[in-house]
Amino acid sequence: MTLILSNDDVEKLLTMPDCVEALETAYKDLAFGRGITRQRSDCIAPTSYSDEAIYGLKSMDGVVPALGVGAIRINSDIVTNPRIGNTQRRVKVPAAPGNRYVGLVLLFSTANGEPLAIFPDGVLQHIRVGATNGLGVKYMSRKDSKIVGLLGSGWQAETQVTAAAAVRDIKEVRVFSPTKENREAFACRMTETTGIDVRAVDHPEDAVRGADIAMCGSNSIDPIFFKDWMEPGMHVSSIKKPEIEPAAILAADRVAVHTHDTSPIIVVAEGAPFQEEAKDKGWNAAKKLDFSKYPTIADLIVGRAKGRENDEEITCFLNNLGLGFQFAAAGSVIYKRAVERGVGHDLPTDWFTETVHP
Amino acid sequence: MTWIFNNAELDSVLAMKDCISVLERGYLDLAAGLGGNRGRAEIVSPAGQEGTVYALKSMDGVHTPSGYASIRLNSDIIGWREISGSTRREKIPAAPGDRYVGLVLLFSTTNGEPLAIFPDGVVQRMRVGATSGLGLRHLARKDAATAAIIGSGWQAGAQAMAIAAERPIRHMRVFSPNKANREAFARDMTARLGIEVVAETSVEDALRDADVVACSTSALDPVIGHNHIRKGVHYSAIKPAEIAPEAINAIDRRTVHLRDNAPLVVRTHGVELAEDRKGALAPSAKVDEKKMAELTDLLTGKAQGRASDSETTCFLNYSGIGYQFTMVGGLAFEKARAAGLGRELPTEWFTQIEHP
Numbered sequence: 042m043t044l045i046l047s048n049d050d051v052e053k054l055l056t057m058p059d060c061v062e063a064l065e066t067a068y069k070d071l072a073f074g075r076g077i078t079r080q081r082s083d084c085i086a087p088t089s090y091s092d093e094a095i096y097g098l099k100s101m102d103g104v105v106p107a108l109g110v111g112a113i114r115i116n117s118d119i120v121t122n123p124r125i126g127n128t129q130r131r132v133k134v135p136a137a138p139g140n141r142y143v144g145l146v147l148l149f150s151t152a153n154g155e156p157l158a159i160f161p162d163g164v165l166q167h168i169r170v171g172a173t174n175g176l177g178v179k180y181m182s183r184k185d186s187k188i189v190g191l192l193g194s195g196w197q198a199e200t201q202v203t204a205a206a207a208v209r210d211i212k213e214v215r216v217f218s219p220t221k222e223n224r225e226a227f228a229c230r231m232t233e234t235t236g237i238d239v240r241a242v243d244h245p246e247d248a249v250r251g252a253d254i255a256m257c258g259s260n261s262i263d264p265i266f267f268k269d270w271m272e273p274g275m276h277v278s279s280i281k282k283p284e285i286e287p288a289a290i291l292a293a294d295r296v297a298v299h300t301h302d303t304s305p306i307i308v309v310a311e312g313a314p315f316q317e318e319a320k321d322k323g324w325n326a327a328k329k330l331d332f333s334k335y336p337t338i339a340d341l342i343v344g345r346a347k348g349r350e351n352d353e354e355i356t357c358f359l360n361n362l363g364l365g366f367q368f369a370a371a372g373s374v375i376y377k378r379a380v381e382r383g384v385g386h387d388l389p390t391d392w393f394t395e396t397v398h399p
Numbered sequence: 400m401t402w403i404f405n406n407a408e409l410d411s412v413l414a415m416k417d418c419i420s421v422l423e424r425g426y427l428d429l430a431a432g433l434g435g436n437r438g439r440a441e442i443v444s445p446a447g448q449e450g451t452v453y454a455l456k457s458m459d460g461v462h463t464p465s466g467y468a469s470i471r472l473n474s475d476i477i478g479w480r481e482i483s484g485s486t487r488r489e490k491i492p493a494a495p496g497d498r499y500v501g502l503v504l505l506f507s508t509t510n511g512e513p514l515a516i517f518p519d520g521v522v523q524r525m526r527v528g529a530t531s532g533l534g535l536r537h538l539a540r541k542d543a544a545t546a547a548i549i550g551s552g553w554q555a556g557a558q559a560m561a562i563a564a565e566r567p568i569r570h571m572r573v574f575s576p577n578k579a580n581r582e583a584f585a586r587d588m589t590a591r592l593g594i595e596v597v598a599e600t601s602v603e604d605a606l607r608d609a610d611v612v613a614c615s616t617s618a619l620d621p622v623i624g625h626n627h628i629r630k631g632v633h634y635s636a637i638k639p640a641e642i643a644p645e646a647i648n649a650i651d652r653r654t655v656h657l658r659d660n661a662p663l664v665v666r667t668h669g670v671e672l673a674e675d676r677k678g679a680l681a682p683s684a685k686v687d688e689k690k691m692a693e694l695t696d697l698l699t700g701k702a703q704g705r706a707s708d709s710e711t712t713c714f715l716n717y718s719g720i721g722y723q724f725t726m727v728g729g730l731a732f733e734k735a736r737a738a739g740l741g742r743e744l745p746t747e748w749f750t751q752i753e754h755p
């Protein structure tokens with residue numbers, strides 16, 4: 042049987058601490074070459090949805106042999122780049138029937154190749170990004186960190202909070218995002234769901250000033266965190282390459298990255314108004330920095346590099362690019378629990394396999 | 400609705416001639432920038448059993464005019480076997496019910512929705528065959544009447560269909576090491592093509608009088624050598640090892656599917672493939688594909704096709720591209736739906752309100 046799971050199922054099956062643990066274990070395999078991941082790729086074309094939008098077919102995959110699972114994560118996106126506040130954004134449009142987004146994870150068995158499960162990526166996507174930054178916090182922030190300054194109040198921002206709280210005793214979160222209603226709604230909702238004092242502030246500086254941990258969790262393709270805002274002992278992190286200005290990264294005492302791949306493999310068809318390869322924007326941000334000299338989070342986990350040596354250091358974690366490997370590692374936990382608990386729709390595996398040699 | 404089709408349904412609606420036409424249009428559009436293609440990626444790790452590996456392969460493409468995008472996935476268990484002195488790379492049907500795992504997911508570029516999910520087998524062989532057919536259209540003699548097929552597997556059938564679609568073939572001969580397989584192939588293709596297909600007992604017997612020769616094997620060692628090359632004949636291969644480097648270099652007009660299409664291969668530490676020892680995954684260093692014309696050059700007229708009846712020509716149809724699945728997969732979707740085939744699943748299962 043091939044299991045079809047929903048985002049609701051995924052949310053019930055995988056908590057943030059579970060995901061942090063699953064990634065931490067799997068990254069050890071990655072560090073020693075026992076696990077593998079394939080650089081993300083984006084295939085971009087014009088879309089008849091609108092002249093300003095682009096269509097993007099994105100994929101990334103990875104295998105965790107120890108768990109017997111391979112995964113591919115696929116997105117079929119309509120993307121626009123409006124200006125909001127002072128920066129240009131990457132905004133996905135829910136254009137599929139019923140105003141929905143399209144993102145899928147397919148899990149396969151490395152023992153016999155069979156498709157084990159198919160589920161939308163939305164919930165796992167945010168948990169794994171958060172969990173990765175959570176690992177950054179665990180290995181790079183001060184042990185006594187209590188205050189988080191958060192830039193961004195969208196989907197990715199929520200899991201930044203829960204991830205930090207999974208590895209540190211967080212007492213207070215100050216959140217800024219350009220739209221007042223959004224940041225206030227976020228503060229309200231997150232205070233209720235996490236029990237942490239989450240407060241909306243009117244300026245980004247107010248969020249990060251005096252914070253032990255400054256986290257960017259936005260959809261900006263321009264910088265939103267600046268060198269002047271850094272303070273001794275602070276841990277700064279991002280979920281996208283452009284969020285932290287290069288000068289700030291250079292000013293940090295210690296930097297780690299998620300992966301040494303600095304951008305996806307990008308293929309663009311003629312006529313697509315693709316903004317993310319514009320000068321200094323999106324994937325071209327921080328081009329002057331040599332990412333290959335920074336350790337990866339996996340290096341920190343296996344002790345090849347140190348994340349922090351004393352309480353004064355400013356550390357920086359760049360969650361620069363996602364890995365298909367994360368979907369295999371966390372997906373394996375989701376699948377096992379779904380089977381144990383009898384969750385999801387069963388479809389005949391024969392629909393997704395064949396007798397002819399492909 | 401998201402449609403699920405099976406191979407039998409797709410086989411019943413896909414005609415080789417239509418596949419060749421849709422790919423011709425696709426290659427011309429790609430050359431004009433009206434599409435995009437992401438090269439094949441393969442990640443390889445240990446599988447459950449000694450002597451086998453697990454490979455997760457993917458490739459994708461998007462075609463702007465038709466509004467289709469697709470990704471093709473393979474989740475393979477791969478092993479190696481010696482047959483008649485040559486090493487074969489074999490996918491093992493290890494999934495429940497002794498089945499292979501290959502899938503195509505077709506999406507709309509208008510709204511992103513998943514239009515269809517289907518196994519890749521039929522589309523896979525039709526696009527390989529149709530691509531070889533396009534090469535043959537420009538490179539084989541117009542009056543080619545006798546064809547040799549080396550190999551009798553799944554891919555060989557599509558090579559036979561493509562040759563028959565492009566030239567007035569009267570005789571077709573097939574050789575493969577396994578007697579039962581080549582005889583079954585001869586029977587099946589005779590019925591399918593309406594041409595007498597005869598099983599032969601050696602490569603040499605199959606090549607007798609051939610105007611076109613199509614290799615379609617799983618061999619990691621050459622099946623066509625230098626001594627096999629004859630004036631006026633068109634040769635094609637679907638794998639780098641099939642035609643020996645000296646044989647390729649002896650051919651007058653050499654064309655390749657794509658000059659630069661090396662896959663992105665990532666492996667776990669220590670995984671070894673038989674191809675590493677044979678050097679068969681990468682095209683031979685003795686053959687300079689970078690200097691050859693590619694298929695699109697033939698289609699746009701940038702490169703000349705066959706110039707005389709006595710020339711020897713070849714088309715090296717090595718590693719495929721995801722874009723072929725976008726073109727042939729889009730056609731398959733339209734034909735299958737027009738024929739009222741398939742099962743529908745709620746699109747909501749494959750879409751979401753949560754921002755990914």
